[in-house]
Structures are given as C-alpha cells and as structure tokens.
Amino acid sequence: MNLIRKCSVLVIVLILLGGIFAPLKSSAGTPPDEIRLKTWKVLWEKEIKEWDEISKGNHSWETINIEQGLPDVPEGVRSAWYRVDLPKLSWGQPGLGIYKLYGREVQVVSFDGKTLYNSVRQFGLDQYRLLLPIPSQQDGQSLFIHVKTPDDRIGIQESMLLGNYQEMFPNYVGSGLTNILLACSMILMALVMLFCSVLLRNAYFSSWITLAVIVLSFGFLILGYTDFVLVILPGYETALDMVFGAALISLMLALSVYFEKLVGSGPFLIIRRYRHLLVVYSLLFITFQLCNAFVSSEYFNSYIFSLDIYGMLLVIQLALLLIISIVYSVKKNFDAILFIIGYAIFSIPFIGELVWFILKEGQYDLVYWKWGILGFEFVLIIMLGRRIANNHERVIRYSKELEMYNNELQHSEKMEIISELAASVAHEVRNPLQVTRGFMQLLNHRSGPKEKEYLDMALIELDRAANIITDFLTFAKPELHEVILLDLGAELRHIESILVPLANMQGGQLKLHIEEDVFIYGNSSKFKQAFINMVKNSIESITVKGLVIISAHKKGNKVFVHIKDDGCGMTEKELARLGEPYYSNKSKGTGLGLMVTFRIIEVMQGKIKFTSKKGIGTEVMVEFPYGELNNPPIPV
Template sequence: MKTIPEWSVMWGDPPGGLEEVELISPDKWIAVRNGQPAPHKPALVTSAWIKIQLPSSIPKDYGMYIEDIRSQRTKVYIDHHVVWEANYHFPYDTQRSLFPISSEDGEKTVYLKLETSMDRLSIYSDVRLGHYTALMRSFMLKDLQNIIFGCSFLFIAAIMLIGSVFLNRGQFQSWAIISVLSLSVGVIFITYSPFMYANFTQYGGIYSASFDVALFLFLPALTYFIERIFDDGRFTWVRWFRKFQMAYSGLLILLMCVNLLSRNQLLNVYFFASVTVLAVIMVCQFILIIGLCIKLVRKGNKEAVIFSSGFAMLASMGILDLTNYYASSGNYQFFLWKWGVIALFIALVVILVRRFAMNQALMMNYSKELEFYNHQLQLSEKMEIISALAASVAHEVRNPLQVTRGFLQLVASRTDGKNQEYMRVAIEELDRASTIITDFLSFSKPQLEDLADLNVANEIKQIEGIIVPLATLHGGRITVHVPSGLYIRGNVSKFKQVLINLIKNSIEAFQEDGEGQIHIWAYEKQEHIYIHIKDNGEGIEPAKLAKLGEPYFSTKTKGTGLGLMVTFQIVEAMKGTIEFKSQRYIETEVVMCFPRVKEAEAG
C-alpha cells in the first residue's frame, strides 16, 4: 500500500468546469504535503478543486482510498470521466471515497470537485493507493466497530423494554431511563459512522435527524437518571435543570422539523441552537454533575463513586479526543469518546442493578420482619389468653386439688398394697396438675419482683445439689465451668427456675444407648454475659426449633410447653435473649445472653 506524498487544492469553481481547471497555472494551486493539516476554507467559499498526481507505475487491480473528505457533493474525475461521486442533500459533510484505478492510469491526474454549504471543505486524511480488495476491506471494516456497538445497544434497549412489562411502577421508571439511554447511544453510534451515509445515501437525511434526536434525548435522560438515583429532595436544581433540558430538547426537535420542511432554509439558526448553544448547556450539565458527584463521594455514597468512575472515563476520553483534534489542527476524527460512553453506560447499569439488589434485600428483610411480627402477635394473643385463664382459674382449681390429694394420702395409708399403687399414681398425676397450675400462675405474673445483682457462678453452684443427683439418676453427668465475677440483674428464684427448667430438659433428653453429658459454661463478651447449656441428647428437629417457647408446644410426650414458655418470659423480663441450637441425635445447646452488671455496682 502506498501513500500519495502530495496533493493540491484550489478554492472556487471556474465557469468552464474541468476543462478550465486543467488550464489554471500551478501557482494558483495550494500544495499540501502528506501529514500536514488541511488548509482552512476561506469565508463565503462553497466549492473547491483538488488535484492528485498518480505515480507512473500502477499495478493491476489497484484502487485509491480517501478516508476522510469533508464535502456534501463530491465528484472524482479521471480523464474527464466521473469514476466516483456522492451527493448529500442533508447537513452532513463527512465522506469516504474508494474507486478503482487501472495500470493505464499511470501519471494521470485525478481531480476532485468538492461543494458544501458547511464550514469544512477539503481532504482530512491520507490519500492511499493499494490493491482494491485490501482497500475495500479497510473501507468496509472502518466503521464496523461503531455499527456493532450501536446494534448491541439497540438490542439491549429492546430487551429492557420488553422486560419492563414485568416491573412495578417504582422500578419501571429507572429501568425505562436506562432503556432510553441505551437506545440513544445505539442510534448515536450507528448514525455517527460515515459508512452508513456513504453506502445508504438515500437514507442520509434520516440518519442525520436520528443522530440529533438521539443526542437531544440522551442529555436530559442522563440528568433524569441522576435525579432518580441521587436526588433525595435536597438538590432541587437538578430537577429544574432537567426540566429545562427537556423543554430545550423539545424546542430543538421542533426547530429541526421546521428546518427539514423548509429544505434547510433555517440551517444556520438550527446549527447555532443545536451545536453552539447545546454545547454550552452540555458543559454546564457536566460541571453540575461533577460538582454533585464530588459532594456525594465525600459523603461516602458508593453509587456516586461508581458513577464518577464511568463519568471520569467519558471525560478523559473526551479530553484526549479534543487534544488530538487541536494538536492536528482539526485533522482528526473523534473516536475515543465511544469508549467513554460505554464506560458511563456500564456504570449506570451497575448502579441500577445495585439498586434492584438493595430493593430486593429490603423486601426480603421486610418479609422476614413481617413474618416475625406476625408470629409475635400470634404468640402474644396466645399468652394473653393463657394469662387470663391463669388469673381466673388457677386459684380456684388449686384448692380442690390439694384437698383431693390429702384425702388420697389418707385413704392410701389404710389400704392394701395394690390399692396403694393406684393411690400413688393418682397422687403423682395430681402433683403434675399442680405443677402446671404453678406454671400458669408464673405466666400470669411475668413481671419480676425483688430484683438483685446475681453472681452467675454462685447461683449455678446453689442448684448443683438438685440437678447433679437428678442427672446421675438418669445415667449422666454435669460439668460446670463458670468463672466468678460474672454479674447480671434479675430475680433470684426466677433465674434459678430458668436454669432448673433448661437443665431438667437436657437430662430428660438423654439417649438410652449412651452416657448423657451436660456442659455448662459462661463468659463475658462486649458488656454481656453469655451462659451456655449443652447436652448430647436426642436433639430437636430444625422445624421444631422455631416453635420452642410457644404455648402448648412441646417435644415431650406428656409436655405442655408451659415450662419453656415461662422460661422465655423470665429471660425476656430480665432483658436477656435465649437461643436454641440443635442437631438431631447429636447435641442441643441453649445460649442465654444478659446485660452485664459491673462487680462494683453489684457489691
């Protein structure tokens, strides 16, 4: 592949056309060497001629490729024959030319006639010679990246719009904004490519108008997304600026339609409004976005950090594009900004997905809390019923039971052995009924009286005389590791009742085919006292763990669940918590946590 080292330009169009152009003396032509910036078009000039001298030797199947021609109407002549032309009847002036040349064209001159109603008029790239097939590949693949990116964004927008049908109103707005942004970016990428205008010139006006509309939608949509994500009512200026952008974009679309209907009679007015004024608005928008992001990032807003990363990528790519543009005196085609737009779009999608994940987590937490409070409400209703029953029935039932027990003992002492066994069973059942009534009475008075500072080690030591023989009787043993100096606040008798209930449950859970073991230990952690009671009994199924402490629920055959219910009530009254952990046929562990009382205060 070869590069033409030099070509010449002449401003204006002589009346005689190409015949007169060929006769113009060389001093009227401006020589432009390869790599030099293209000369600026003089004011009021609308046409120009470019002369390119071909080398003497041209191989077979060669072609000439000019990547960047700034003109609306272009004709290429070789030997007075038009070998290539393009005519844009719309405000777009970036063209790309590829045409074949033969070996007979050696040392001939190629003339390009350029016409435009816009500001630029010249060649802004190298003029290359090479095999036509290789040049065609470059010609076709030059903008393939833009088209692929554009179609990808359009596909994403279509999928998101279809998926939005299944979203609620709150989620739909943010989702729709991202869809509009994706749609706008896709259209901008595709319609920015000169390939579309060069190969589908009949639709060029549609492409040009689509590019403008996509840009007009993108800018207010971006501000609206920022308003949805970051504005919590404090930044009213974001809302007002977004409304201004929407109104101005609507005005630009209306002005564009009027200009098209008038066959570009208002092109200068439209250009001023859609380029000059819009550029100022974009600069103001970016400054406001940067200021808002800096403020939110300093406050630790993670979404602002994500957005700032994407926006910084866009800004840096834009700065590099502008630097290259001015360094080459305008002989540069912007392309880095596309990667910045992609980075910004990815950041917006990440923020949206993060918001959806957070909302989903909030919904899950809300559902769990609702289920918990519903369970607590049901439990409270059960407890209220039991409390009312306990207050009204327990005292009335206990007295007849005691009288009946006394008479049974008296009769048992005067009967034979067989009847005495019956009497013993009847008395045991009456005692069990009395125990249930006692639990009812304990529940009917959940408040604690006679509060004192309790030494956990001393309280456990005092009940060892009761629980150790009971464990031995059931073929088990108890080990206790509780350091002194652990103090909690509560009622002595109630606290002992809690410990006895829990340890008694562990003893009753001993498995028949092994030695039962109960390990009790306590410690201090983060201003709280933790008490653990762990056994190697039968364990509790996971489905039943959540129901422990409910009235009338028990894992025992003859249990009522009132013992654990009272235990939960006492622990809660002492401002503590209780938790059960269990593995079936392996172990069960009870963990109680109480606020710590300092030893000095306890003394």
C-alpha cells in the same frame, strides 16, 4: 469488594477476547501492489469555477506534498479544486482510496469530464472516506476533486492509495463496519431491554426504560457520527442529521432522569430544574429545525437553536452531574462513586481527543470517545443492577422480619390467652383438688393394704395435677417478689449441687465454667426454678458418659449463660415449637415447665435462644443485662 472483584474478572475476560480477535483483524493486512500517492495539486477558489472552466483554462496549480505538510488555506477560501495525477494503471479495475477528506460538497470528475462521485451534505459531518472505481487506462490520467464547505476544514488531509478495487474493497468496508457494529449492538441491546421491561416490576420499570433510552441514544449518536452509513445508504444525509439531533436530545433528558432516580436530584433540586429547562429548549429546538427543513427562511436558521448550542448544554449538564456526584460521593453514596468512575471512563478519552483536536487546529477526527461511551454504559448498567439487587435483598430481609414479627405476635397472643385461662381456672381447680386430697388421706389411714396401694397412686396423681396448676399460676403471674442483685456464680453452683445426683444417675457429668464477679438483678428462687428446669432437660437428654457444661461470662453490659449438652438433639421443626404449651419431647412431659421458664426469663429482662442438631446436642444461650450495685433493680 465483591463488586470490584466481579468487575475485574469482566475486564480480564474482555481483554482476553480482544487478544483473541486482534489477530483476525491484523490478518487481513494491506493488499499487495498498492501505490501510495503523497503528492497532488490544488487550486484555491475565491469564486466558484465549474468543470468547463477547469478543463479549458490554464490555471496555476499549487503542488502539495503530504510529507512536507499541508499548506495553509488562504483567508476567505471555502472551496478548491484538487488534481490527482495518476500513473499508468495495470489493474483490470483500479480503485482510489481517499481516507480523510473534509468538505460538505464533494464532486469527483475524471479526465474526460465524467462524474465519478457527487455528494452534498447539509449536516455537521464533514469528513469523507471514499473508495472510487476509476477507468482503467494504460497511459497516465488525472482525476479532479471539487470540494466546498462553509467551515475552516477543507480538502485532502492524508495520502491516498491506488490499487486493485476488488482487493481494496474488503479493507475499506471492514474499517467502516467497526463503528456500525458498535452502534448496532447498542441499539439491539436497547431494544432487548425495552422488550424485557414488560417482565419487570413497577419499581424498576421506569429506571430500566430510562437506561434503555440512554443506550439507544448512544447507539444512534455513534451511527449519526459515522460517515460509512452514507456508503450503505447514500442520499440520507438529512435523515442522518435528524437522527443525530434526536439522539442528542433524548440522551440529555434520559441521562438526567436516570441520575436523579439512582443518585439524587442534588442541592435545591438542580438536576430536575435543569432538565425542565432542557425540555423547554428541546421543544423550541425541534420546532425551529422542522420549520427550517420545510420553510426556507433565515428566521428559522438561528444559531441559538443549533447543534452547537445543544452540545454546549450537554457539556454543562455533564459538568453538573459530575459536581453533584462528587458531593454525593463525599457522603459515601456508592451509586455516585460508580457514576464518577463511568464518567471518567467516558470523559478521559473524550477530553484527550478534544485537546488533541485543538492542538491539531481541527485536523483531527474524534475516534476513541465511542469506546468511552461503551464503558460508561457498562457502569450505568452496573448501577441499575446493583439497585435491583439491593432492593431484592431488602425485600427478602423485610419478609424475614415480617415473618418473625408475625410469629412473635402469634406467640404473644397465644401466651396471653393461656395466661387469662390459667388465672381464671387455676384457683377454681386447686380448691377441689385440695379437698379431695384431704379426704383421700383420711381414707388411706382406714383402708387395708390393697386399698392403700390404689389410694397412694391417686394421691400421686393429685399432687401431679396440683404441680400443673402451680405452673399455670406461675406462668400467668410470674411475680419476682423480692428483686436483689444476684451473684450468678453462687446461684449456678447451688443449682449444680442440686442436680449433680441426677446427672450421676444418668451416667453423665455436669461441669461449670463461670467467670468471677458476674451479677444480674432478679429473684433467686425464680432464677433457680428456670435454670433447674433447663439443666434438668439437658441432663435427661444425655446418655451414659454424656456431658452437660454450664458457662457464664460478661461481655460489655451483657451477661451470657450457656447450657450445652451432647444429648440426642432436636430438629429445626422441634426447635420451633419449644415453649408451646403441651409440647414436650418427654413421654410424660406437659411442656409447661419450659413455657414457665420462658416467662421467668422474659420478666427478668432476659433473652433465650436454643440451637440444636439431631444426634449432636443442644445449646441454650440466655442473655441478661449486667447488674451493678449502683443500678436500679428490674421493674416487676
């Protein structure tokens, strides 16, 4: 949902920007005093006629009126002469705008035989957009346009404009610059991506490079399909054709690699195997094209290795990617769903224009497919950005888990060392303490009042040392002895009765909120030892009129016990050290009590969690497995 919301915001921003810049485009308008030419004459050629024959001969010209529709081209005709009769011209430098003319070879000749324009194209782009400066004459004159093509599309397809050349030139350039700017922006974006790739980690490097190649290929495809490039760079028809072919090859290969990296290879690795086939075909295609460029031979001009066949292979690949995307999207692969969305953004205008091209019998040029490409690129960038973001989140999650496991390992090792130390030392220390205590009791009966005071203090400290030893032994071997089904309510009420006097002495209150029929397996005495220690800590943390709440409830197959107080609370640093030996917030505390509590809860298959805020209070949450009469007891 977050991704969809961000994409919606981006679309709204683009629409607003389009609304801002639309008036700028429309403000240019059409220059005034232009004449729209809707009629001209044509002479279909079955045999090529040179200008000398046209200028001297008497020929039967056929009149064309664009408002009445274009005539059918005679069968077998692949060249024609067009005669445009111009009215009287009053401009200092007149200009003639021809905005849709189909052909591979175009020659424009003035009435006096002067060649105004001549172009020969050896590649697939057969549409011309021309703005020609013509000689200024007070009397009417005629222009002759010779068109040759091996294709079915031929000749002038739209009305022409006659006007002031200087006023027509900005509109002519502006209409052609849109595709140039779109292509150049893609190429620039791809180059920036390539430069930025050196800053990426190896995990993202190949995907980022592949995406940059896709964007670069799309940019050169649009550039190669734009006839306005030849206005800027006349004479580079062959180079433009080679750029278009190279862009088509790199696009096919890079798109399949990108899809495989982000979505998958598909069943039976079909995407990878199809790409291997394309690599072999591409090498043969390049070889034949280079040989055809340098060696004039019909052998190297094979239709099998032409752009038409390559275009068919591209359509097959796009169909495969769409089918595999649908297969993965059924499996809830979000990258596949995104690819389908991007594919739809690209294919809907492209297929619509292709259908219209067929309905118009080839008299239409594809325009809007370029904007579909732009939308497709945005989706591909979103796919990669989403993958990088997911990997970043995964790395952060793994780092946190690794830190947690490392802390648990350190804690486990520390507890194991303390357990071994406690088991080996406790018995050895307890025996001398008991002997010492016995002799001091004997001395106490035979001593005077002053000596008794000192001996009593010594006995108290010996008892305190003995309790520490007992805690050590409990921590080292927290045996539950007798494991029974405990009624949690009864156990906690017993603990309440023991600790209510202590709470009253602190000036606070102790309250219970316990559900009925909440049971766990454990040892009653150890359970009381652990919870008395925790509740006692909560009571000692509160001030006058403080409150300690003990609650217990069952949720699913778990039992939860909460001990909450409104005492002094702890910082995050203090919370992190809870359970460590010899760490305590009390002035005379050893930290062993809470350490023993952790061990008892652990042996009873429980989990304990502390949450606290300084000056607000602390809450302890203990989780146990729910105990039922037919359940086996906890293994000790």
